[in-house]
Amino acid sequence: MNNIKKLLDNEFEQRNKEYELSYDKPDPLLVASRYDDEYIILLCALFAYGKASMIVKFLDSLDFSLLDASDEKIDKELDSFYYRFQNSEDIKIIFKTFKKMKKTSSLNEIFLKGYKENSSILEGLDYLIKQIHEIANHKSQGFTFLVSSPLKRDKNGQIKEIGNAPYKRWNMFLRWMVRDDELDLGLWKGIDKKDLILPLDTHTFNVSRKLGLLTRKTYDLKSALLITEKLKSFDINDPIKYDFSLYRIGQEKLFIF
Structure with missing residues (x-):
């Protein structure tokens, strides 16, 4: 594992630079980093699925000032917008929902209501996702995919590690x-x-398995948690600093082992 730590430490040092975000090396953070509005940044994260260049292209096409516009203007301006699994109605609803939420509370405050009791990221996520669904009051396959469903729990009310997706876009946010x-x-x-x-x-997921950070073959929340524990052995205070490096190694197919 020392060789893996050395590799990832080096990759982190080389890649923790602003120039890693460009149209030549697209990433949704390229768009999100232009803003200090948590609701705009969350939109960038939620739409971050599919090919990176197409994600950035779609995010560039959105007028985020609509989060402060009337419902009528949102309906008019977004009428022809769609993105993969989301139709125009799904996109209008998420803008209207976030507009409504912005007037009453910050996402940070909502998340902390779930997180603060046991310092649980998953409880914080679950609480925030439920709040979005409650305020949106909209059900469609595309909208549910965009926001994600609340996390599945066992009979004792504990969030399941096996049986839940990794919630990649939320953890990236x-x-x-x-x-x-x-x-x-x-x-x-x-x-x-x-x-x-x-x-x-x-x-x-693929890079972590190749590097020996994971032996499980299932792409799920349990695997995300197991890799996180491995990364804590490299840096207990900041294990996720290695995420961007792992992603780029896989994206650029830099398998040197």
Whole structure:
């Protein structure tokens, strides 16, 4: 594992630079980093699925000032917008929902209501996701995919590690908001970066298995938690600093082992 730590430490040092975000090397953080509005940044994270270049292209096409516009203007301006699983109605609803939420509370405050009791990232996520669904009051396959469903629980009310998806886009959003360096934004308070969970996608999943950080073959929340524990042995206070490096290694197919 010492060789793996050395590799990842080196990758982190090389990649923790602003120039890692460009149209030549697209990432949704390229768009999100232009803003200090947590609701805009969350929109960038939630739509961050699919090919990176197409994600950035779609995010560039959105007028985020609509979050402060009337419902009528939102309906008019977004009438022809769609993105993969989301139709125009789904996109209108998420804008209207976030507009409504912005007037009453910050996302940081809502998240902390779930997180603060046991410093649980998953409880914080679950609480926030439920709040979005409650305020949106909209059910469709596309909208549910965009926001994610509340986390599944066992008969004792505990969040399941096996049986839940990795919640990659949400954990990526939390990385952006909690960590603070050349890439991540560090806009949220009250959350310890040591509690973050790896935003597991197919790139980081495959790379983690090749590097020996994971032996499980299942792409799920349990795997994300297991890799996170391995990364804590490299840096107990900031394990998710390695996420961007793992992602880029997979994206750029830099398998040197």
